Amino acid sequence: MTPQDREFARRAIQEGRLTVAQVTVLKDEVGRTGRPLADLARERGWLAPPAVTLESLAKKLPIFDIVQAASAALILVLLTLTVWWIVGRSRRDEQRDEDSLRRVMEAERLNQQVRHDYGLKVVEQREKGAQEALAKARTSMKAAEEKAVSAPDDPELYIRLVEASLGFNAYLDVHPEDAPVLTERARAWELRGIAERAIADLERACSLRPDLEPALRTRIETLRPRPPK
Secondary structure, rough: OOHHHHHHHHHHHHHHOOOOOHHHHHHHHHHHHHHHHHHHHOOOOOOOOOOOOHHHHHHHHHHHHHHHHHHHHHHHHHHHHHHHHHHHHHHHHHHHHHHHHHHHHHHHHHHHHHHHHHHHHHHHHHHHHHHHHHHHHHHHHHHHHHHHHHHOOOHHHHHHHHHHHHHHHHHHOOOOOOHHHHHHHHHHHHHHHHHHHHHHHHHHHHHHHHHHHHHHHHHHHHEEEEEEO
């Protein structure tokens, strides 16, 4: 045996890993094969395989292979960190986009609500104004009808008729297809001597309410200028 084999055998016996008998058998086999005593003991299962250490691994692996393995491990770590950062950033971006979208949608909802409320308010105000104008027009028209009978030359008659016309105009701006009110305004035009406007309102009322045409047609014909004989 070589000095290394004798030293290994001595330490193995002292540490209780091999018996004297086992060493004797191994010594004979070393003489026959020339192989290291430790290798033969491990092949027979008398010794456990040596623990892998960095020092032993460095002895077995070339330095280039060690550098390659370390580089691959470093790249794997960096790749893992990069993927983790990208995923985290993507989630943050998605959350920020969702928050921004919610804010935009909420702002749009509030804007629509304000416009809706404003539109309702405008409609209510216009309707209120139209009804007030119609009430005043009818009051003026009633007074004008009375004046037309009792004092047709009274200047107040003309004033009442103008007031009535203006009131009917304001109402019909909001409700242009109200046929009965068109006939009321036609009466104001008629009393003011503006026959063409009275006829236009009556014709319009007939087109909106055909059921009114029989009664209104007589008025229209009365207002039409008659050709000279």
